Amino acid sequence: MLAKRIIPCLDVREGRVVKGVHFEDLRDVGDPVELAKRYEEEGADELVFLDITASYEQREIMIHVAEKVAEVLTIPFTVGGGIGSVEHVSKLLKAGADKVSINTQAVLNPNLITELAERFGSQCVVVAIDVKRTWDRITSRSYWEVFINGGRTPTGKDAIAWAQQVERLGAGEILLTSMDTDGTQSGYDISLTRKVAEKVKIPVIASGGAGKLEHLAAVLQEGKADAALVASIFHYRHYTIPEAKAFLRKRGIPVRLED
């Protein structure tokens, strides 16, 4: 049986891993290569590196980070943040990244998903979707709305329909972030995750809100996620990955935990 994945997420700014609440009050938590190696040794199933200051010059820094990380890792890793062209993706994959995650550019130019899938294969195309519960004044109902530009710009797009569309366009995976729960450490958005996971055939990585091990179990079981993205609770060593996996295994969730 396929194991549910635990994926530490590392936000990278100017070549360093940082952590803050809602992109503010950023604290330096370490060197990407050292943290990557530590997480691999602890038993992380994959890693995600998000470039959170993707200005043009800093893209080159991220390519360099990918190269350095690829030197030490024997597990897969994804790079995301500010990716918008086939050439950029090609550079990151050549540097050693296994997958790329696209977000804003996928919304602005959905054909990019298909182009990347046809050229590099669906397995390396992750589409990240940032979602916020929004009230629609016209229909007088709330819905899950897709946001872009790091959560700053609403698109009016329905997240469930967008998830289905990115699957049709060739995405290999969805990285689903709830902006309502992100940074709160109060638990993942279970109903959003479950809704998306039931509507698509591709794997869904849930993100935003992990504070306790209980939350991981909930999103992998009730939320039907295939993987859970985790940041703060590992960075600040509230829990280690083996602790998290032992907890999940006790709950009957299949995880990769070698005896």
Added chain:
Amino acid sequence: MIAIVDYGIGNLRSVSKALERLGKTSEATCDPARLEAAEAIILPGVGSFGEAMENLEKSQLVPLLRRMFEDGKPILGICLGFQLLFERSQEAPKKKGLCLIPGEVRKLPPTTKIPHMGWNRIYFKRQTPLTENIPQGRFFYFAHSFYALPEDESCIVGICNYNVTIPVVVNVGNLWGVQFHPEKSATWGMKFLENWVRSIDSNASYSSH
């Protein structure tokens, strides 16, 4: 030197890094002369069946790989590189594969999440030099939507279960194919590659030119 066949797409660095850790130099190439000079060949796991075969044809590597296989040169196909060893694939029905192993490549059944993405346990049907010191049921990393079905089941060394039974380690002579990514499968993946590298070194029956 080990030649990593370059189809002109994607990440070849992980494979070359893994070999480097095992003390082997490698070269990503599609030059027939470099393949001839290599002690062993890796067909890596990037891209799509149609595009990869197209590029192998363009570089005139199809007859060369066939001859190397017949001569007993060690060849390892990884993921897509494993699927290319077969006759045809539902991914590109009009494209002929390398035809080194009779059989075909099929789409995973729609009852499962596709791609088969992540860590799954593999089980060996018999012991071989490449499975040495790897216990049953260890986790390896997969990322694929198609799976290969050899006609002759006796060449299947390892399997994994994903609603269907997927052949994941196949062996014919000095030709090996694996559906998982050993270079991305942490400790056990490195152990598998180490066993493969050792099998090349101890393989005296073939002398490279």
